[in-house]
Amino acid sequence: MSPGFAGFLGANKISVAISSYQSGKFYLLGQNVEGGLLVDERFFRKAMGICVPDQQTLLLATLFQIIKFKNVLEPDQLVNNVFDHCYVPRELFVTGELDAHDVGQLKDGRIIFVNTTHNCLATTSDRHSFTPLWKPPFVSKIVKEDRCHLNGLAMEDGVPRYVTAVSKSDTIDGWRDRRFDGGIVIDVATGEIVIGGLSMPHSPRVYNGKLYVLxxxxxxxxxxxxxAKAADAKFHVVAFCPGFVRGLGFHGNFALVGLSKPRYERFEGLALDKKLADADSEPWCGVQVIDLNTGACVHWFRIDGPVGELYDVAVVPGVMRGMSLGFASNEVLGLITHDPLAEGGLA
Known part of the structure; x- marks a missing residue:
């Protein structure tokens, strides 16, 4: 961790949510009362996409569930005299194993997520595993075949704006042969490809009027x-990061970028392998804070040990010391909160 990382979080009154599907970890990072780093860690199998619709709500996609967390604390309350927000699972949608990637919230409050196995955007259903909402025009039907590896979702004001895919393939597993330069960004409203020629793009985000992509x-x-034509669109590089970049959040003039190590020693078949060799650098896992004006990494948080891959990174504004509850400990059994008695009772 860089010396100023915890101070950066505290000065900006933010926390950072991080998911690691490989290890099933869900982290909330903040600044503790002594000025150091506070890390809250929970276990959720295959923790994937994170969405922060507001300060009171978190969404998390996992192996076969989409979980909605709500903060149960009032502004003057703390847990263990430390945590100012406590996110408890309050709604849980069982989807089955859809390889859900990015997740968001629509204007009407419904959850929207990238259903990667079925190549579509979907919402949860009271009856079924999911309800499909949209698919890329080049995908011929909704079927359980990961054809294009649809993965990233950019939301703007409760509306899905852009998605990323590794290719525009329409055959099962077709994307794997297109990892080097088959990547695309699609405009959800029109179905048109905005830009092509990318390499495994992830985490599209609309921020300050610009479309950012990893x-x-x-x-x-x-x-x-x-x-006017996708072939003429340009990808303007802000920064190179030493890892497989995936997971992107913003605060002020800074981008928070997630980095992962390769799954099998090398990034085989990707330009990243050579770029790291040319820079005489090893890939690492963690988060880099990038100045959007200069492209410089001004702060960083590195994760060593068994955790080598991250999926998502999200900023939680206004939360200094957040925590969540999971199902792997008994804490969720004992933290009981309730609304006041409703006037009129059952009338």
Missing amino acids: NSGTGELGWVEPA
Whole structure:
């Protein structure tokens, strides 16, 4: 961890939520009362996409569930005299194993998520595993075949704006042969490809009027300058990060980028392998804070040990010391809160 990372969180009154699908970890990072780093860690099998619709709500996609957490603390309450927000699972949607990636919340409050196995955007259903809402025009039908590896979702004001996919393939597993330069960003409203030629793009985000994307196969954070034709669109690199970049949040003039190590020693078939060799650098796992003006890494948080891959990174504004409850400990059994007695009772 860089010396100023915890101070950066505290000065900006933010926490950072991080998911690791490989280890099933869900972290909330903040600044503790002594000025150091506070880490809350929970276990959720295959923790994936994170969404922060507001200060009171978190959404998390997992192996076969989408979980909605709500903060149960009032502004003057603390847990263990430390935590100012406590996110408790309050709604849980069983989807089955859909390889859900990014997740968001629509204007009407419904959950929307990337259903990667079925190549579509979907919402939860009271009856079924999911309700499909949209698919790329080049995908011929809703079927359980990961064809294009649809993964990232950019929301703006409760509306899905853009998605990323590794390719525009329409055959099962077709995307795997297109990892080097088959990546695309799609405009959800029109179905048109905004830009192509990317390498395993992830984590599209609309921020301050720009479309940012992580070009994971090259280790680059950048933004897209659209054009009348996708072939003429430009990807402007902001920064190179030493790892497979995936997970992107923003605060002020800073981007918080997630980095992962390779799954099998090398990033085989990706330009990232050569870029790291040229920079005489090893890949690492963690979060880098990038100055959007200069592209410089101004703060960083590194994760060593068995955790080598991250999926998502999200900023939780206004939360200094957040915690969550999971199902792997008894804490969720004992933390009981309730609303006041409703006037009129059952009338």
